[in-house]
Amino acid sequence: MTTEANPAGYTYDQDLPPSPVSRQRLDELLTDVMWAEEDVPALRRAGAILAPRVAELLDIWYDFIGSTPHLVAVFHGPDGEPDADYLARVRGRFEQWVLDVCERRFDDRWLAYQEEIALRHHTTKKNQTDGVESPATHVPMADMLALVVPVTLSIRPFLQEGATKDDDVEAMNQAWFKAVTVTLVLWSRPYAGELW
């Protein structure tokens, strides 16, 4: 059920169709990224450090997207200008995603919502959640995947600033890198069909 506290269009805790990706395939992908038991507490701790600063993090990412013409183009409205409402609604879900990456368990519901986000970047569902009429029918897969770099590197200063003596910044950053990579790989599924 959504509550008032949920971002617009956020449906993680609602009934979603199960992901076409099996738990076994997810385990293989976790093996690919060398996911280990120690990554779980490292990621939770990263989440605790990032949570109070999620808005700052989104400022950085949105500045980057906003200042990069081929990226901001996917947020254009029918007039060919960035659609501020669309950007604002997605931003709310993007902030929530930072917390979800760090805090949620990798279970069937998690898999189902990864598939939902995949479809929202893909032609299947882009623009539907926010009821927008953007001429951009999809997020190009190449850009989606390439953003693993800024999204991984830009959290490092936040982790460094928030770390106490007991924290291992490198371990937290690596756990984040692994989790985000699995996420993005799952989002690439509808783009590749049978060869995914």
Added chain:
Amino acid sequence: MTTEANPAGYTYDQDLPPSPVSRQRLDELLTDVMWAEEDVPALRRAGAILAPRVAELLDIWYDFIGSTPHLVAVFHGPDGEPDADYLARVRGRFEQWVLDVCERRFDDRWLAYQEEIALRHHTTKKNQTDGVESPATHVPMADMLALVVPVTLSIRPFLQEGATKDDDVEAMNQAWFKAVTVTLVLWSRPYAGELW
């Protein structure tokens, strides 16, 4: 022209069809990964450190692939067992790739060979270069992309061990991460078609 020093099947310096990816699109992808001028010398320096130890690096990656059933499966022969010749020939090109990532300029030839490697992972050309009859028709895109994590993290100890006081390990590792990501994104092109 290939010379005797070249790995079997390595065709970087031969005439290749031009990549369908334009230089302009490549520049966009470089923007996506925040590629900066400073990354060039950092990557060259990483190459100098890694070059004498490329065989050790490949030992690590091949151990990882060899011990992971869903990965080694793409190297199976018709008998359902790993094809040692196939593995050995690809290993030679993989070693060369480490040097190429660090040393080659991002020009049209570079783009053309990224497309060639893309096709060699994809159904279009897998198994052809080495004349093998593997039942695996392609490398699943998901695994290909997910391996950005081990390939990025595993070079760090090598950089650390080889660094002198003037070297910035973090900068070298980041330049590698960016370059490998662009590479993998280019290799995903044939999998995604129009939506790439």
